[in-house]
Amino acid sequence: MTKLNSKIPAGELETKWTKYKSTVPLVNPANKRSIEIIVVGSGLAGASAAASLAELGYKVKCYCFQDSPRRAHSIAAQGGINAAKNYQNDGDSVYRLFYDTVKGGDYRAREGNVYRLAEVSANIIDQCVAQGVPFAREYGGYLSNRSFGGTQVQRTFYAAGQTGQQLLLGAYSALERQVGIGTVTMYSRHEMLDIVLIDGKARGIIARDLVTGKLERHFGHAVLLCTGGYGNVFYLSTNAMGSNVTAAWKAHRKGAFFGNPCFTQIHPTCIPVSGDHQSKLTLMSESLRNDGRIWVPKKKDDNRKPVDIPEEERDYYLERRYPAFGNLVPRDVASRAAKERCDAGYGVGTSKMAVYLDFTFNTMRYGRIEANKLGIQNPSEAEIKKLGKEVVKEKYGNLFEMYEKITGENPYETPMRIYPAVHYTMGGLWVDYELMTTVPGLYALGEANFSDHGANRLGASALMQGLADGYFVIPYTIGAYLSGDIRTKSIPTDHPAFVDAEKKVQEQLDKLMNIKGMKSVDHFHKKLGKIMWDKCGMGRNEKGLTEAISEIRALREEFWKDVRIPGTQNEMNLELEKAGRVADFIELGELMCMDALNRKESCGGHFREESQTEEGEAKRDDDKFSYVSAWEYKGIGSFEMHKEELVFDVVHPSQRSYK
Amino acid sequence: MSEKKLNLTLKVWRQKNAKEAGNFITYKVTDISTDMSFLEMFDVLNEQLINKGEEPIAFDHDCREGICGMCSMYINGRAHGPAQGTTTCQLHMRKFKDGDTITVEPWRASSFPVIKDLVVDRSAFDHIISAGGFVSVNTGNAQDANNLPVPKNDADNAFAAAACIGCGACVAACKNSSAMLFVSAKVSQLALLPQGQIERETRVLNMVKTMDDEGFGSCTNTGACEAECPKEISVENIARLNREYLMANLK
Numbered sequence: 060m061t062k063l064n065s066k067i068p069a070g071e072l073e074t075k076w077t078k079y080k081s082t083v084p085l086v087n088p089a090n091k092r093s094i095e096i097i098v099v100g101s102g103l104a105g106a107s108a109a110a111s112l113a114e115l116g117y118k119v120k121c122y123c124f125q126d127s128p129r130r131a132h133s134i135a136a137q138g139g140i141n142a143a144k145n146y147q148n149d150g151d152s153v154y155r156l157f158y159d160t161v162k163g164g165d166y167r168a169r170e171g172n173v174y175r176l177a178e179v180s181a182n183i184i185d186q187c188v189a190q191g192v193p194f195a196r197e198y199g200g201y202l203s204n205r206s207f208g209g210t211q212v213q214r215t216f217y218a219a220g221q222t223g224q225q226l227l228l229g230a231y232s233a234l235e236r237q238v239g240i241g242t243v244t245m246y247s248r249h250e251m252l253d254i255v256l257i258d259g260k261a262r263g264i265i266a267r268d269l270v271t272g273k274l275e276r277h278f279g280h281a282v283l284l285c286t287g288g289y290g291n292v293f294y295l296s297t298n299a300m301g302s303n304v305t306a307a308w309k310a311h312r313k314g315a316f317f318g319n320p321c322f323t324q325i326h327p328t329c330i331p332v333s334g335d336h337q338s339k340l341t342l343m344s345e346s347l348r349n350d351g352r353i354w355v356p357k358k359k360d361d362n363r364k365p366v367d368i369p370e371e372e373r374d375y376y377l378e379r380r381y382p383a384f385g386n387l388v389p390r391d392v393a394s395r396a397a398k399e400r401c402d403a404g405y406g407v408g409t410s411k412m413a414v415y416l417d418f419t420f421n422t423m424r425y426g427r428i429e430a431n432k433l434g435i436q437n438p439s440e441a442e443i444k445k446l447g448k449e450v451v452k453e454k455y456g457n458l459f460e461m462y463e464k465i466t467g468e469n470p471y472e473t474p475m476r477i478y479p480a481v482h483y484t485m486g487g488l489w490v491d492y493e494l495m496t497t498v499p500g501l502y503a504l505g506e507a508n509f510s511d512h513g514a515n516r517l518g519a520s521a522l523m524q525g526l527a528d529g530y531f532v533i534p535y536t537i538g539a540y541l542s543g544d545i546r547t548k549s550i551p552t553d554h555p556a557f558v559d560a561e562k563k564v565q566e567q568l569d570k571l572m573n574i575k576g577m578k579s580v581d582h583f584h585k586k587l588g589k590i591m592w593d594k595c596g597m598g599r600n601e602k603g604l605t606e607a608i609s610e611i612r613a614l615r616e617e618f619w620k621d622v623r624i625p626g627t628q629n630e631m632n633l634e635l636e637k638a639g640r641v642a643d644f645i646e647l648g649e650l651m652c653m654d655a656l657n658r659k660e661s662c663g664g665h666f667r668e669e670s671q672t673e674e675g676e677a678k679r680d681d682d683k684f685s686y687v688s689a690w691e692y693k694g695i696g697s698f699e700m701h702k703e704e705l706v707f708d709v710v711h712p713s714q715r716s717y718k
Numbered sequence: 719m720s721e722k723k724l725n726l727t728l729k730v731w732r733q734k735n736a737k738e739a740g741n742f743i744t745y746k747v748t749d750i751s752t753d754m755s756f757l758e759m760f761d762v763l764n765e766q767l768i769n770k771g772e773e774p775i776a777f778d779h780d781c782r783e784g785i786c787g788m789c790s791m792y793i794n795g796r797a798h799g800p801a802q803g804t805t806t807c808q809l810h811m812r813k814f815k816d817g818d819t820i821t822v823e824p825w826r827a828s829s830f831p832v833i834k835d836l837v838v839d840r841s842a843f844d845h846i847i848s849a850g851g852f853v854s855v856n857t858g859n860a861q862d863a864n865n866l867p868v869p870k871n872d873a874d875n876a877f878a879a880a881a882c883i884g885c886g887a888c889v890a891a892c893k894n895s896s897a898m899l900f901v902s903a904k905v906s907q908l909a910l911l912p913q914g915q916i917e918r919e920t921r922v923l924n925m926v927k928t929m930d931d932e933g934f935g936s937c938t939n940t941g942a943c944e945a946e947c948p949k950e951i952s953v954e955n956i957a958r959l960n961r962e963y964l965m966a967n968l969k
Contacts, residue, residue: 107857110857111856111857114856114857125780125786125788126778126788126837126839126840126841127840127841127843127844127884128844129786129787129844129847129884130780130781130786130787130788131786132780132781132786134781134785134786135781135783135785135786144863144864146864182858182860184863185860185861185862185863186855186857186858186859186860187863188860188863188866188913189853189855189859189860189861189863189913190852190853190855190913191852191853191876191907191908191911191913191914193873193874193876193877193880193907193911194863194873195873195877196867196868196869196870196873196874197870198870199867200867200868200869200870200873201864201867202863202864218877218880219877221785221881223785224785224881224883225877225880228880231847232847232851232852232853233852233855233857235844235847235848235851235852236848236852236854238844238848239848239849239850245844247841247844270833297783299780299781299782299786300779300780300781300782301780333721333751333753334721334751334753334754336751336753336754336758336761336762337758338755338757338758338761338782339782339783341782341783342783460803461783461784461808464784464801464804464808464810465755465808465810467753467810467812530857531857531858534857579765579768579769581761581765623768623771625767625768625771625772625773625774626773630734630735630834631735631776631833631834631837633774633776634768634774
């Protein structure tokens, strides 16, 4: 237990970060020029970190598996980014954002980290606007805000339903600017396959050039993993097809502890699964819950068209159960409520595993406001609807179009059908206040780390954390480590540690290629996904988790005996790439189930069926589980848990209530 | 939407690598649900190929929700296929009929060399952005975001241009393989915003120079790029780019 030191600075919560920044050791500009930093991943965290560190003068190498850093999956975030600007004069503050985030995370995050996140949130908006990110604006030219689940203030900045895209392109432009200057070397279509340790410190990576298939050795004084989350362990998720855990898992196998692996977020508003062919799930931004009302019929198996079901025969179950927050309850609460209704037989659509998200009420409300603005006396229903549709279109046009493309249904005319889907992983590599893992010199940023969201992340906070880590945290905290490393010269990559690491990666690739089994990689991935979704998904219990662990172990055996990878190693081989990722997902899946089994309480996105209140709400157990579980790798299928006790000096954990 | 099943013939470009010549290979797929996306239909085909011990078809894809810009198939002579304003990953099989023959090629442009099968190298786009598609503001320099109001109309127009996903459909659709729509979208976004004013001239000059150096062709205003753009980026941006370029050269 002595191994974990979160390094939270002493002192009052409000002064921790300020004091830290003023006293952290610095690296002088001349020394920065001879220090090399490896950044793996080019999403919001990776691109912002690579750009900011290069601006400071470090020599940066950045890697992504896609054909361009601009493709990283941060690009798909829709709804927005939170910041404690209080531009709406509605009582927001750094403290409130901090408080909402700790509460939203169900009191399983560190106060110190979250407060810092809330503090730098305002700087992020300033930085992005200065880069030319075209946020939505009001007619007066000032920035527009909207509200998001789990909060009662309007603090979310957005760019239609493409906020992630615009923020990522901002960070990408900053990154490409440094590439142009020559301070960042970009390695696209490269995948990190191992960390190289020298004297216990991270000193480089082994990467595979995905075009030629060749392995490469790269040195860095420090290595930053900005490689996103592991939602694809469920096979179906809202993650991009290529999103994977491999970089984080390789780091874990080299000594980086994995924090809270079972904390996954199931997002309430996704397009339901349509069939076995489904390759991924598509999110419909949570911002839609601002203007859409969620309901199911009051009658079981009601096969009428939604428009034919009269108002009094509809059950607006979120408004009924949670009158204070209504449709804006946090994601975990909304997801479970949808599951509860569908499991009870009130689901809609052909699969009966969906609920309605209906925009009629607010379309008409907006229409009446517009009619008033235009001075139209006694407008007809049709006129109101037309005006209202325009407003809805401006806010969510791209989402409505996307829904129609995928389902073939027009959501302006009929309610959307939605169902929860895996979306985000709060768990990740354990890091201290400086974002360093348990391996010296190895950092994890953004979704890849476990740090700021506890057991559940609030909407519009992922973008905030990714950019906070990259733009405003790591440029300071990395100095604490590198200032002690200024005398370390670049280590040539013929060092035995590099040779050995490359050899091991090569052996693993050979092993995969030589199985020459009968089943495709996807076959195994789908099987893993089903086990995880059924037994480690929205509801978890001891029996299911125990079964899942043995099923995953059997699947692992089968994978290593029977996977078939066509083609050869020394060329672009997409099946080989996938196989390596799925092999790591299988190992991770087992750890997730072990973590879920260990955590006998319900908290945030982790719902243990054995731990609920009489009303079916999640029940935490602060006496026994107010800690971060940090797992140490001890060999395949063998992990040891360490605890980081959580201390709450400012916020007093209470049972979350959104009623 | 009622689901139907389709039987289709696919003619797909296969090319082992950048050096070897490629050719079309014909495949049959059966029982394809109209609810599938075009790429899910390719997943089915690839699963068939793997089960037969053949190499699956390499194609680029990632987010599968129309925003990352990675998918890039040229379907029946059209970039991203027959649906307007739609990426290949968002193209659904209900746009096709039972018995159809579908031809699938990679982007064809000398600046986008084929890497394998349907995968091409679009790094030329990154080079253009690194030549000037940014505002030179280091982290930490920024003033309060609301200190500089931006007229909503300008912000909206900048956003419309910034919606470009960098997929390269504009280049693939253009008979001259011109990258003008891509370049103009970024130039427009930053020219419309106050933050982009200081580097307005150097930006357009450097980006256009890099575009030419990368071997993209000239624009002859046929508008094929706008017609095939999955994000419906307007050719008005090209007019703005030409204006910006002219003004920068006059200075």
